[in-house]
Amino acid sequence: MGALTDFAAVGTSYAEHSRTARGRLRHDLVELRLRAELPARPVRVLDVGCGDGETTLRLAAAGHHVTAADPSAGMLDAATRRLAARPELAQRVRLLEAGVHDLPFDRERFDAVCCHGVLMYLDDTSGAVARLAGLVAPGGLLSVLTKNRAAIGFREALRGEYAAARRLIEHGTDTDTSVGNLGLDTRGDTAEELDRLASEHGLTPLPWQGVRILHDHHHDDGWTPDPDTYARALETEWAASTRDPYRHLGRLVHTLARREPGAAR
Ligand SMILES: C[S@@+](CC[C@H](N)C(=O)[O-])C[C@H]1O[C@@H](n2cnc3c(N)ncnc32)[C@H](O)[C@@H]1O
Incomplete structure (x- = not known):
């Protein structure tokens, strides 16, 4: 899988996907968790691959x-x-043209470094996590959302795409890639591996969540809940996201890790 260099070619599809209930679900779940972990006072956040x-x-x-x-x-x-x-x-937003490996920060550190929906398009998770973790200030948070390698083939099976599902379930963890929302091949990682990498770079992993467990199999235009139904779906996803065995079947994993306050980098 080659690294994706021109995401703008699929950017419109991504924006459309984000506006659907299915797309919104992941943004809402991730925001809920970030709001729970971040202080109420304003802090410095770096959003890598901000789309x-x-x-x-x-x-x-x-x-x-x-x-x-x-x-x-x-x-x-x-x-x-x-x-x-x-x-x-x-006044609170600064935009920069840079990828994870050419971020122009020498001494600057952040209270939260987010990298959501990006690692699945890159060839190398460990190098990216190393760079991201290095930018986390003492007491700060690393937040990574990416495709869950452990649940590969689950979406396809629930959609009745049995040939693809069976291939992925039997061999997916060897080949590692499957077709993502935008029709591109994407690569998965496991929460355990992401936690291990964060630890390797001096961070302490926090409990990880599975994201879009119960609604991932819908097509974007096939799930149009009314606001009340959406709210109940979100609550149910949130409940499942922290609990075994459900969280292991999320399409995405949201891993978080903290650098101890006062820790030297
Ligand atoms: C699916 S979008 C996710 C956007 C946003 N983070 C979100 O959660 O809505 C993936 C983004 O990763 C960006 N990207 C691709 N290669 C990257 C790299 N090497 N470093 C950082 N971002 C990259 C793409 O340009 C694209 O905007």
Whole structure:
């Protein structure tokens, strides 16, 4: 799998996906967890692979100061347009054209480093986690959301795509890739491996969550719940996200790890 260099080519599809109930579910679950882990006071957040700025805007709206980086000029344009529609947030958001390996920070550290929906498009998880972890300040948080390698084939099976499901279930953990939401091949990681990598870089893993466990098999246009149904679906996903065995079947894993306050890097 080659690294994806021009995400803007699929950026419109991604923005459309994010607006569906199925897409929103993951953003809402991740925001709930981040709000639970981040202090109420404003802190410095780095959002790596910010895309069109969904997490960036949500965290800036919560009062945080967000540096948002993405290597795709097209995705940054989309983020810029969304930010222009929220002038009250402009002072708290800085946008940068950079990928995880060319972030221009020498001494600067962040109270939270987020990298959501990015590692699955990259060839090398361990190098990326090393760079991300190195940017976490003492007391700060690393938040990684990526495809769950342990649940590979589950979506396809529930959709009745049995040939693909069986191939992935029998061999997916060898080949490691499957087709993601945008029709691109994406690679999975396990929560255990991500936690191990975070520990290797001096962070203490927090309990991980499975994300989109019970609603992932819907097609984007096939699940249009009314607001009350959506709220109950979100609550149910949240309940399942922290509990075994359900969390292991999430399409995505959300792992978090903290650097001890006062720890030397
Ligand atoms: C699926 S989008 C996720 C966007 C956003 N983080 C979110 O959760 O909505 C993946 C993003 O990763 C970006 N990306 C691709 N290669 C990257 C790299 N090497 N470093 C950082 N971001 C990268 C793409 O340009 C794209 O904007």
